[in-house]
Amino acid sequence: MSKVIEVESLRVTVLTTKLVRIEYSPTGVFEDRFTQLVQNREFEPCEVTVLQPSPQHVLEVVTTGFHLYYDGGDPAVGNLYIDAAHNCRTYDNRWFFGDAVGRNLKGTIRTLDKVDGATPLPDGLMSRDGISVLDDSQSFTLMGETVAPRQHAETDLYYFAYGHDYQQTLTAYYQLTGFPPLIPRFALGNWWSRFYRYTQAEYLQLMAKFDQEKIPISVAVLDMDWHPTQIPAKYGSGWTGYTWNLDYFPKPEALLETLHAQGRKVTLNVHPAAGIRANEACYPAVATALKLDHDQPAKFDLQNKAFKQAYFKLAHRPLERAGVDFWWLDWQQGGARSAVKVDPLWLLNIAHYQDNARQHPGAGLILSRYAGPGSHRYPIGFSGDTVASWASLQFQPYFTATATNIGYTWWSHDIGGHMHGAYDAELSLRWLQLGVFSPILRLHSSSNPFMSKEPWRYPSNIAASMRQFLQLRAQLIPYLESANAMTHTTGVPLIRPMYYGHGDENRAYQVPNEFQFGSAMIVAPITTPVDAEGHLASTAVWLPAGQWVDLFTGIHYQGDRYFQAYREQTQLPVFVKVGSIIPLNPDVMLPADTLPSKLKLKLFVGADGTYELIEHAHGATATTTFSWNDAERRLTIKVDDPSQIIPAQREVQPELVGATGTVVSSSKTQFNFSTMTMVGDNFSVMTLIQQRLQFADLPFDLKREIWQMVQTSPSHDRLLAYISTLKQPSLQGMLTELLTC
Template sequence: MEVKGNVILQDAVRFTILTTCLVRIEYSKDGKFEDRNTQMVQNRHFAQPPFEIFENRQGHVLEIRTTGFHLYYDGGVLSSGSLYIDAANSYGTHYSRWYYGEPTKNNLKGTARTLDRADGAIPLPDGLMSKDGFSVLDDSQSFILENGEFSVRQSKETDLYYFSYGRDYRKTLQVYYQLTGFPPMVPRYALGNWWSRFYPYTQSEYLALMKEFDRCQIPIAVSVFDMNWHTTAIPSKYGSGWTGYTWNKEYFPNPEKMFDLLHQQGRKVTLNIHPASGIRPSESCYGAVAKMLDLDAKTEEPATFDLQNKKFKTAYFDLVHHPLEEQGVDFWWIDWQQGGARGQSKVDPLWLLNVAHFRDSEKRHAGEGLILSRYAGPGSHRYPVGFSGDTVASWDSLRFQPYFTATASNIGYTWWSHDIGGHMRGTYDGELSLRWLQLGVFSPILRLHSSNNIFMGKEPWNYGKDIESAMIHLLQLRTRLVPYLDSENYRTHTEGLPLVQPMYYGYPNQKVAYEVPNEYQFGSEMVVSPITTPVDLKSELSSTEVWLPEGQWYDFFTGLVYEGDSYFKAYREQNKFPVFVKAGSILPMLKNYMQPLAQIPEQLELMIFVGTDGIYEMVEHQENNIARTIFKWNDREHQLTVETVDPAKLIPVQRQYSVILIGAEGSIDKQSATTISFRNYQLIDQSKIVTELIKSRLQRAQISFEEKQLIWQMYVSHKETKKLIKFLDTIHENTIRGMIIELVEK
């Protein structure tokens, strides 16, 4: 046995103790091990942890013990008979033991490469998190990845990472990011609304659409052009028209002018590409590419797609993509659908594309890169954002997406972008589209999308007036939330805390936290439980199961207070959504939702959810410059203090704050640059909110007037909740009973 620092070499096996709860396990028949970075792993330089080594004890060749695990190795080839590890925690049935080669149990799953054509749930591979408190990641098949370049491993080996952080899921994820690289910050504008549609727009039609969005006060931050921007009708001898880089001048006669106008409106622009077919003679750039690559232009020799070929890679960027970027393209939507690599020396093209395009974007944008592409496996979180694929427009698809989005954090993939509203098939259903948009507002990225069907457009005015109004409000709300989203964006980058987290991240030892798979934490201040089922015809409300942890929680949309440590069914009107904010929270919001998101705003609105003291650090950024504003709410003194740390001078000198108190009323007594205090302060009577909600719900309920009147009389006459509930138990309509019990039992 040989020991050097935290590395233990025993015959053909090498153990590297990275932390007290993380060990790397390698087996190489020829004794050659890999020390370079891989696709997944980008850092193994950890501070050496304490550990103990035992040799030839009780029949074991080697034992390694830390405070987090006890490893037993009996020599020879790695197998379930020669290697096992006991986690120090004990979440298993009797003990938390892993035998080499066996799958971990009770895994909480990770994410998938695509949801293309999915109509509901799909199987998910394992992730990092397990209720048993340990997990294993296999890096054996990874290529070497250093400085953006891929190469083949020097020797075939088994290369595993064993994690044993128990149910401290946040710590598990943070250490995983330390090992694989923390997610970069996404640009501020990416947190706004994206307009995307697979549709053959003309230049004038597209600009007219953006003008109509502005007229309707619908903020669109990112303009997405699907594949119809380029020529698709090419000679059949060249193959499919899906790959293309030449503007369709019939549709877009002056793309530079169009980009200039979109940029003047404060929007960013991305184009969809399907690179699989390379550069063919049908492209306007073919001549330059053929010359650089020494192709036989006379015989129309194509430039075959191969990003592992350095000359092709240079031509691909310098002669094909960079000229389009000079016209105004801000980033690329990489729509790779052609599968993985073929052969042991061939890297998955999706990995090649994601790494190359993201690094190229970083160079062009002062270190702040962005792509829209597909998930390529563990480590892909370094190249945001993810395009989840062409889903079917159905309630089953919607029902799966909250769980799918939250669970992706279990493998560190935090920036999913879904086709909000669904991409394909389905039927006209305004309710479904509205509920999907509500989910989109409280998702990592909000990108409206639909297929090439004139009836599938997600423009709000395609629906009835009530739904149109609700959709416009939601798109405005998403943009208003950007200061909060950008602050959480920074925390993901620096602390490894995803914007969307399963409930068990914050409450890992509470059984109920695992029983609400569609509910999630949305940043540090919010809990969201999406509605994913159609309206009940009797109550004209939709419902979902909600669990609120201990504490006092406000309904974001109504201001109604709920006591935590409770599990209940939440009923909501069409224009409401179950979003809860804990007392003491301070949410920074944009005042002017139509201003370009790349700008740091002069006016902010602060929502303060009263009831206890609170503190929130807002982070604003432009490229690599950061400004911090710390808000502190003193609930007893009814006073807000503001402290800024702004070395780059990002914050406008004349910044103004307006404050909305949630749960209380009051008028501003004194206001300065650092303090806002209130007078005539009083808590809002929650019973009035309840009464108004019960009255409005009964008004819309599809039951007889006599039944409504009887329920109402019982409510106003019975001040004791138990008596009222006893009466409601006599009602046969469960939804009518449930919608009232939610309010009186909250």
């Protein structure tokens, strides 16, 4: 039970030794109900010292994490302040009630609609000052799905004092607001989406083409043209619709049945702002239920219980019975209309997510815009219609990772950009690479006939690389689902900024586009074009202490190092820590929600390691623990599968990265243990240098001179001195990176 102290018009609730709720209500009435943001205030008891009064103050509250002082009266005039039990600030660790917190690391925003490049972000929960304050004063109360205004005005703040332990801050935030739910396994695969007037035949032909090209698509998205958009003017805009356009989709049930038979899930786009109008097939039933006449529209209002019931039962349920798995809620309108009217986006997200979760227990899903802190309980986020430009791509890694600072971990971007821009195959490939290492990979574009993102629309070398990366995403699903489970149960997100776990390392703050990806990987996306001479692009990388291996080349890197990483178009810097274990699905065309009968296990040898593979099916969970003993070259497998959801006699295919001439043995398990594969470095440093010189647009004589120096230089220092004289920056950087890794 949390410790609660009341004095005058102030109420202090100590939730943990580093988290405290502070309420000031001139009326003396405080809010005990849950809110849009806060869904739990019952924490484990902690040791608290309360002095009421103390010799100098009306109230003092002391824990191992903070010391609160209150002098009575209005706290906003300097009468309430807190000292944190750490010193992350330059001069002091004191915060005064009402003050902003400095050096905030930012959060996220509602949408990136029409953004070309960067856009300002509001404050999040994390700060280099080591404290943060979350203001819940303006949120409505939320009990289940019932949203209502507060009855009495009060200032309602939550003060966090976890220092640079950002993960603990986030975990406490999730305890307070609710942990993110599990994402259905199928959502972790590749999504195909486009704002385009497909016919039924065209759409099925497109899906067949993806299958023919061995490009796995898990989620089929139909944008707004699934319903009529050209409607009589008396009904208003054609953006809202709930009736199949039979000119384009003459047999919609057959379409959905076919897509399901192919192992895909289906979502439809809906713009619900115009309500339900007389042109809809469901309107007669809606009009009867709501007692409407004379073609009177059913005004969109989810705070109206009768409309809400008709909205789901009569407009959505028939489409869901036909095979629609979840909804893309495309709400672009404003926020709250008044002090008693809730932001409709909040209501949409809550109602649709809870409705979908009731139909699919443990696997609820929506695609919608961010509605503010607390939105992480209703995933997934649609970030809006971005401009297809390098500037937009350069902003997205930072934007995605930084959203974790307000707990919003499941962003889905328009991979490749939605609109405008120009044809740029390299940009599309780089964006797709980012998508593979994003929470959700959803290809999308406008209806412009030259803008579609099918890989075969690009030059053959780009198309081949795109195909490989989309296949890699399918291979990574076991790894992604385990991270998904960890987010849900422990609050450790799939994507974390580099300063998570490294808060006292200044370099961790200097790589805004680099992020941790699951338990084993660090990703540094390339977001600029290659140069004209070396055909290489670069990005800044900071590797924490330890030994790291490039996922694509197998080359080893010493950690505790900041450098520029150079890559050709078809690769990006992804580093795996030595001792890590990464499970992969080798059958890329397997439906994403099917557990694989074979697993490839990449073991990055050089240190002991343990990995917990968590899988879900049919409402059950299985956990497989892989343990690697590096000295003995022994892999042990322990399975906990009480519901027997893992395929019988699953085959595990170990692949040792960096090993030569070793033997792997396994404990006895229900799994078959296939012949092990041993791979040393995919490329040696010398091989990779030679390859990159081969493809550089440089004079042959210069290439030979560089190669001879690399091979024969009498000392490392002399070689680096020679490299510094080269006039090609990317060549200088690439050689320096590889010769000092």
